[in-house]
Amino acid sequence: MTDQAMQVKRRRVFHIPGYDPIPPRRYRELYRTESEAQAAISGYEIDVQARSSDKTFGWTVNAHIDDRDVAARVDVLVWSDIVRDSMAQSIPATYWQLFQTAWIYISTGTLRRLMWMRKGPVIAALYPVGMLLLQLFAAVFIGRVIGGAVQSGLMWIGALAESAIVADSVGWFAWGVRYILWAAVVIVLLRWFKSKDGRLFAYYLMHDYAFSARSYGAIPAALDERMTEFGDTIAEAFLGNVDEVLIVGHSSGAHLAVSILADLIRAGRVPADGPKLAFLSLGHVVPMVSFLPRARRLRTDLAYLSAQNQLTWVDVTAPGDGCCFALCDPVGVTGVSPPGKHWPLVISAAFTQSLTPARWKALRWRFFRLHFQYLCAFDQPKDYDYFQITAGPVTLQDRYAGRPPSKSRIDVAVSKYTSVMPS
Numbered sequence: 001m002t003d004q005a006m007q008v009k010r011r012r013v014f015h016i017p018g019y020d021p022i023p024p025r026r027y028r029e030l031y032r033t034e035s036e037a038q039a040a041i042s043g044y045e046i047d048v049q050a051r052s053s054d055k056t057f058g059w060t061v062n063a064h065i066d067d068r069d070v071a072a073r074v075d076v077l078v079w080s081d082i083v084r085d086s087m088a089q090s091i092p093a094t095y096w097q098l099f100q101t102a103w104i105y106i107s108t109g110t111l112r113r114l115m116w117m118r119k120g121p122v123i124a125a126l127y128p129v130g131m132l133l134l135q136l137f138a139a140v141f142i143g144r145v146i147g148g149a150v151q152s153g154l155m156w157i158g159a160l161a162e163s164a165i166v167a168d169s170v171g172w173f174a175w176g177v178r179y180i181l182w183a184a185v186v187i188v189l190l191r192w193f194k195s196k197d198g199r200l201f202a203y204y205l206m207h208d209y210a211f212s213a214r215s216y217g218a219i220p221a222a223l224d225e226r227m228t229e230f231g232d233t234i235a236e237a238f239l240g241n242v243d244e245v246l247i248v249g250h251s252s253g254a255h256l257a258v259s260i261l262a263d264l265i266r267a268g269r270v271p272a273d274g275p276k277l278a279f280l281s282l283g284h285v286v287p288m289v290s291f292l293p294r295a296r297r298l299r300t301d302l303a304y305l306s307a308q309n310q311l312t313w314v315d316v317t318a319p320g321d322g323c324c325f326a327l328c329d330p331v332g333v334t335g336v337s338p339p340g341k342h343w344p345l346v347i348s349a350a351f352t353q354s355l356t357p358a359r360w361k362a363l364r365w366r367f368f369r370l371h372f373q374y375l376c377a378f379d380q381p382k383d384y385d386y387f388q389i390t391a392g393p394v395t396l397q398d399r400y401a402g403r404p405p406s407k408s409r410i411d412v413a414v415s416k417y418t419s420v421m422p423s
Contacts, residue, residue: 007398011072011244012237012275013390015058016230016260018251018285019208021084024057024076030375031059031074035387038377046391061391068393077230079256082222087207091190094203097210098132104213109416110291116414117333120322121285124367125209131202135193143185147178201368208252212288217295219259231260235269238277244395246278251324251371254284254315255298258330261311262301270310277311278396280389281344282374283321286330291415300420303336306343312397315344316374316384319408320351320364323371332411335418345400346409347384354378 015027032048039046045064051073058075089097105111105125115122197203211220219227237245249257261279264270270277290298305313317326329346331337351370352360356379363370375386383403389396 008070008243008393008395009068010242011070011246011390012240012242013072013074013246013248014230014234014237015074015076016247016249016253016257017076017078017080018253018283019083019211020251021080021087021204023080024078027076027375028057028059030372031061034376035061035391038381038385038387041377041379042381042385042388044388046387063387063391065388065392066394070391070393072391074390075233077233079223079226082220082226083207083211085222086211087204089207091194094206095132095136097214098129098206101206101210101213102129104216104292105209108216108293113291113414113416114287117287117328117410118325121288121325124205124323125288128202128205128209131200132206135190135202139186139189139193140182142189143182146185147180147182150177150181209288212252213292215294217289217292217298219297223256227256227260228263230256231264231269234260235264238269238271238274240275242275244276244278246280246390246396248280248282248390249284250282250375251285252289254281254330255286255289257281258286258305259298259301262305265308265310266304272310276395276397279305279311279313279344280396281313281315281330283317283324283371284315284328284330285324287325287328287333287415290330290334291417293417295417296419296421299334299336299418302331302334303338303341303420306331306341307338308343311343312395312400313343313345314396314400315346316349317346318349318351318370318373320360321349321370321373322367327406327409329409329411333414335413335415336420337411337413345403346405346411347400347403348406348408349374349378349384350382354381354384356380 017024017027028048028050035046035048044066047062049060051058051060057078058073061072061074063070063072111122193200194203234245234247247257247261249255257279261277286302289295290302305311315330317324317328319326325333327346327348329344331341331344351373355363359379363373378385383400388394389399
């Protein structure tokens with residue numbers, strides 16, 4: 001790095017989480033522990049202190065990297081309450097969501113198109129469907145076995161009676177007990193399975209995919225209103241004494257950030273002589289939404305943002321992350337690349353190279369943990385270091401200046417739906 005590139009003394013960072021019901025303090029603790037680990041590995045100093053306000057939740061960072069002191073303020077833009085509200089579904093309602101969501105993705109041809117790119121996220125999308133159906137079939141089967149066994153026992157007892165009337169009455173009673181018991185076992189087992197969803201993630205993922213699919217890709221009203229608030233909060237940062245305003249969109253938060261930033265630039269709320277605007281999208285799942293028929297706003301915003309000079313947009317994924325569309329250019333695969341497109345720069349976090357073999361072996365099958373690896377420390381980082389990007393002395397633009405995109409990126413149009421909103 002040149003001295004000219006080392007220009008950031010103060011930075012504002014806005015983290016937009018994915019579909020996550022967990023309180024935002026989780027992200028602060030993750031940043032604190034993982035930044036400490038990365039600093040020890042990479043040989044720099046970083047200190048994290050808690051901070052909160054009425055509008056946001058976050059922390060402050062003071063770092064000494066490459067012989068430069070940098071102060072950063074990180075804010076989590078919270079929509080976990082909207083997520084929790086969308087997850088407040090009964091068991092029957094969740095199964096209704098299952099059939100609705102599956103029908104939307106299959107009937108529109110979206111599922112087939114998604115499978116042309118990466119199998120991992122499609123398998124992740126099919127997992128809750130398969131797991132919930134398996135739970136239902138298991139509950140029904142076990143209920144039938146137990147109900148049948150109890151009925152047989154009662155019928156045997158009834159057969160011992162000398163009176164045909166008594167035997168017949170016992171038979172009817174046994175029949176009723178069988179089906180009541182069958183229904184009770186199904187209810188109890190389904191509730192038990194749901195109580196274990198902290199390990200199975202079937203209900204969580206089902207609600208996640210249903211949240212976007214239920215409106216065929218259109219942004220739900222409550223989320224649209226919250227995104228407007230996020231935009232106002234980000235716009236205020238440009239009025240402060242900072243050198244860079246960095247937006248981090250993780251998972252589903254990436255496509256939220258696309259629309260928020262597109263709206264800000266269109267409205268002229270990103271001053272030309274103000275702080276640098278940077279956008280870091282991590283582990284995106286954009287095609288799960290942008291490939292749906294009514295996702296016209298998102299497709300419009302993807303096309304618009306990809307041709308703007310007011311920002312730097314770097315997209316980081318990794319083939320080792322089975323929950324994202326690794327190395328898929330979200331603009332290109334959606335089929336909305338405009339003339340003059342130059343964003344995003346698509347690069348790989350290269351988990352298999354930036355993690356030691358032992359650590360990769362330990363994490364390889366922990367799919368949800370790997371989906372958060374972008375926010376964590378790497379044993380032998382290459383050119384992606386989340387903590388240098390968020391708390392280091394170099395802007396995102398300078399850090400990746402001249403960096404070619406990953407050779408294995410996918411940027412061919414795949415989506416069946418490419419309509420956009422009229423200008």
